[in-house]
Amino acid sequence: MQNCTQLMKIDLADNNLDGNIPTWMGSLSNLLFLILRANKLSGEITSTICQLNSLRIVDLSDNKVSRTIPRCINNFTVMTTTTKDLHDLILRYSAYSTFLESASITTKGSELHYDTILRLVTNIDLSKNNLSGDIPKEITSLVELRSLNLSGNHLIGLIPDSIGNMKQLESLDFSRNSLPGKIPESTQLLGFNESSFTGNHFCGPPLTSNCKNDGKSSGPTHKLEDQNQEDDKSEIEWVYVFLSLGYAVGLSAFFTTWILKKSWREAFYESLDNMWDNVYMYFYVKWTRLTRALG
Structure with a gap:
């Protein structure tokens, strides 16, 4: 042909x-x-x-x-x-x-x-x-x-x-x-x-x-940018989820142990007493010095 x-x-x-x-x-x-x-x-x-x-x-x-x-x-x-x-x-x-x-x-x-x-x-x-x-x-x-x-x-x-x-x-x-x-x-x-x-x-x-x-063309480039933004947003959301879960688990473990273990409770109350004594003595000294200076 x-x-x-x-x-x-x-x-x-x-x-x-x-x-x-x-x-x-x-x-x-x-x-x-x-x-x-x-x-x-x-x-x-x-x-x-x-x-x-x-x-x-x-x-x-x-x-x-x-x-x-x-x-x-x-x-x-x-x-x-x-x-x-x-x-x-x-x-x-x-x-x-x-x-x-x-x-x-x-x-x-x-x-x-x-x-x-x-x-x-x-x-x-x-x-x-x-x-x-x-x-x-x-x-x-x-x-x-x-x-x-x-x-x-x-x-x-x-x-x-x-x-x-x-x-x-x-x-x-x-x-x-x-x-x-x-x-x-x-x-x-x-x-x-x-x-x-x-x-x-x-x-x-x-x-x-x-x-x-x-009204701009939604070509492959725009779709890729939108997809990347969605992926970034999704990753951030999952980070917050895992941090929140970790924080909740940590607090739960602490309070569970504190409630069930007597030595922990005693140590906790003792630390509170010491903290209160230190705060009281600090302000007491400050107040005494101030009144002497004014008197």
């Missing part, structure tokens, strides 16, 4: 293909649609895929792909092309229109089928894999991307603030990851359904949970 350099569409979805994503796919410079959904592919998303700057649909969902999302993802230059240039793209690929057939993609929780307008669809679906790391900020340069699904992975880190540049997004799903923090304000994210963010550690609109720390 690596010799099929004029390929514009690869759709091998819903098979039992295993192994890694082939690196030779990076040589298919005319490829527009790469659909490998629902297989058993593993390994990482090879950086050679970023050489496919004409890609409009990338569907690797429901596999076993791991590691991070490649930061070279912004090399999908067709997805960075503004709407005013779409006419040129249509003309560019019109000669191949009879070979594009159709494709199905999952967006907004439903499977949609495209045929005649397939060349205008832009979609990245990496859901249901084992991807980790953060959401690369480079992905926010794909300003013509209309559907982004990263759900069901192990992604961490904050949502890039520059995601507000992706004004063409119609469908978004970050659910079921380990993403923390406040959802960026003043972006179109606030218009998406709450289900797009569930299963994370998000706060703020469109979710009902409020953010702490005066």
